[in-house]
Amino acid sequence: MFCLLLLLLLSFLVQGSDQWxxxxxxxxxxxxxxxxxxxxxxxxxxxxxxxxxxxxxxxxxxxxxxxxxxxxxxxxxxxxxxxxxxxxxxxxxxxxxxxxxxxxxxxxxxxxxxxxxxxxxxxxxxxxxxxxxxxxxxxxxxxxxxxxxxxxxxxxxxxxxxxxxxxxxxxxxxxxxxxxxxxxxxxxxxxxxxxxxxxxxxxxxxxxxxxxxxxxxxxxxxxxxxxxxxxxxxxxxxxxxxxxxxxxxxxxxxxxxxxxxxxxxxxxxxxxxxxxxxxxxxxxxxxxxxxxxxxxxxxxxxxxxxxxxxxxxxxxxxxxxxLTTSLPPFCAHHILLAMEVSALSKSAEVEVTLTTGSLATKQRLRLQKSASAYTTMMAHPVALCEIHSISMRNTGARLYQQGSVHVKWVCLSHVVANTREEPLCINNVNVRRGAPWSHDLVQVCGLFRR
Missing domain, CATH: 3.40.50.1820 (Alpha/Beta hydrolase fold, catalytic domain)
Structure with a gap:
């Protein structure tokens, strides 16, 4: 018992001498x-x-x-x-x-x-x-x-x-x-x-x-x-x-x-x-x-x-x-989408989607009769050449908006990428109401890299 008390006392003294x-x-x-x-x-x-x-x-x-x-x-x-x-x-x-x-x-x-x-x-x-x-x-x-x-x-x-x-x-x-x-x-x-x-x-x-x-x-x-x-x-x-x-x-x-x-x-x-x-x-x-x-x-x-x-x-x-994503680490790749459409008789709306596996980034573009060229910045979790596909859907109202949109060309480019890359472009696209258009970007990117 004496030894135990002595050990406890020594322990207390050591703790007190090193309180910090x-x-x-x-x-x-x-x-x-x-x-x-x-x-x-x-x-x-x-x-x-x-x-x-x-x-x-x-x-x-x-x-x-x-x-x-x-x-x-x-x-x-x-x-x-x-x-x-x-x-x-x-x-x-x-x-x-x-x-x-x-x-x-x-x-x-x-x-x-x-x-x-x-x-x-x-x-x-x-x-x-x-x-x-x-x-x-x-x-x-x-x-x-x-x-x-x-x-x-x-x-x-x-x-x-x-x-x-x-x-x-x-x-x-x-x-x-x-x-x-x-x-x-x-x-x-x-x-x-x-x-x-x-x-x-x-x-x-x-x-x-x-x-x-x-x-x-x-x-x-x-x-x-x-x-x-x-x-x-x-x-x-x-x-x-x-x-x-x-x-x-x-x-x-x-x-x-x-x-x-x-x-x-x-x-x-x-x-x-x-x-x-x-x-x-x-x-x-x-x-x-x-x-x-x-x-x-x-x-x-x-x-x-x-x-x-x-x-x-x-x-x-x-x-x-x-632009950021909704979850950590919040980083997004800035993808610039540019496209030119043929003359429209009515206003139109096109929804553009970039897809990589289960990841999808969507952007709606309102098209006017008075304009033919459009650009918009999109945020996607992966780099340009890792995006699997691009799709477009005509989301305009049935009676009051354009029934079919002819896209002369649509291009995607990586903004502020570490390496200077030329944009990936696809020509001559028709986006009809009720008929979404989609294209494989992996193949396009592979051809581009060659």
Whole structure:
């Protein structure tokens, strides 16, 4: 019994001497409406540290832990994750997933900013708190500078309202922070705000933003050096469009898609590149098909320096557009469809489908009597020469639209492909109502490659 007690005492002493390494893991906060009412005057910001040495056990991090034994390494870059508004007071479950994705790509310090108590329930009051959160983050960065961290080694990743928190941190450091990434930066109360009060390109040496819900919770204007507008920045594929769908599907899905796409991009399984264009409508009509403005290299979502840009000076508020699929890894190949039809006596509508196995991409083209040439951008999960077939169907109304459409030629080309390929073209196609037309593309592509 004496020996057992002695062993237990020694174990306790060892644990106490190494409390940082073996103490309890810290977690992001939750709050309730009652707690909020009792504590709403207390902002309660805390910082949680994750590294490759403690990837599954976050540690509370701050002034008290500096100068002591901890996992923070001042010689490595530091990623700072900043969540935004928490309508119901719940902790951001995605924050840990994002931290793990970052650690999987780079050996860095990841600091998660937890300000759930000040970010919950009443949005207008939460907006009043965001600059105070930025001040507290700046205090931590100042302390870390004294530990040997350079300002350019900090990369702030802000989600929704957290993007503007990151922007104000950048303002406090006069734009010397290395990088800010904004994941669907918040729109309400910020679209018409002065640049001092919202994120803008002057807040860091490089600012990139991903827009996925610019018609509701996100901001619709460019806020960075490069701004990626996924599917136009509004309605995302796979997200419910009905008020009767689940609350998540209708309200949050578009807004949070930026986070999930960013995490997918970190895995690097496929490129998510944007194409510069003045508007989404021009992009869809095939008027923007290259990245000559960036010396032929398109910016890509992810951690590559300046999104892969090598041009100097870095552009500012450059709109970039790309199409995505509905599921991870979200990457789509941009296929430009162009066709010319013979003169029509009535308006018509043709549905074009690209098929690869069980995968099908559909696009409807409205044909007018006054036009003969049409172009449209389509997103397909596989590359051009992996598409099995193309089919067309006359979907026009029986009485009021064209009964038969003669397509002089239809061509498909891969936009921003790694290799320059000539378009695949098929000539002389008749698409009659009730008689869908289909053609094997594998054979065409094989002939082309010879």
């Amino acid at each position: 390494h073996n103490g309890d893991c810290a977690e992001l906060s939750n709050t309730t409406w009652l707690q909020y009412r009792q504590q709403r005057l207390q902002l309660q910001v805390q910082f949680l540290l994750l590294t490759r040495q403690n990837p599954e056990c976050a540690k509370t991090f701050g002034e008290d832990s500096l100068g002591k034994e901890n996992y923070f390494n001042a010689s490595k870059p530091t990623k700072v994750i900043i969540h935004g508004y928490r309508a119901m007071g719940s902790k951001p479950s995605w924050a840990g997933q994002l931290a793990h994705a970052l650690l999987g790509v780079q050996d860095v310090n990841v600091v998660m900013v937890d300000w759930v108590y000040g970010a919950s329930f009443a949005y207008n009051l939460v907006v009043e708190n965001y600059k105070e959160v930025a001040l507290q983050i700046s205090v931590l960065i100042n302390l870390l500078q004294k530990q040997g961290c350079a300002l350019e080694s900090f990369h702030l990743i802000g989600v929704s309202l957290g993007a503007h928190v990151a922007g104000f941190v950048g303002t406090l450091f006069e734009g010397k922070i290395g990088r800010i990434t904004a994941l669907d930066p918040a729109g309400p109360m910020f679209k018409g705000a002065d640049t001092y009060d919202r994120l803008d390109p002057s807040d860091a040496q490089f600012v990139d933003a991903i827009h996925t819900d610019s018609d509701y919770f996100g901001i619709s204007i460019p806020v960075g050096h490069v701004d990626f507008f996924l599917n136009g920045g509004k309605d995302q594929t796979g997200c419910a469009r009905s008020h009767f769908a689940s609350m998540y599907g209708y309200v949050i899905c578009d807004h949070m898609r930026a986070v999930h796409v960013y995490m997918s991009a970190l895995n690097g399984s496929c490129p998510l590149t944007g194409i510069p264009c003045s508007s989404y409508d021009d992009f869809l009509k095939g008027r923007c098909v290259n990245c000559d403005a960036f010396k032929g290299r398109c910016p890509a979502i992810g951690l590559s320096e300046k999104c892969g840009l090598s041009v100097s000076p870095v552009p500012s508020q450059q709109k970039l557009f790309l």
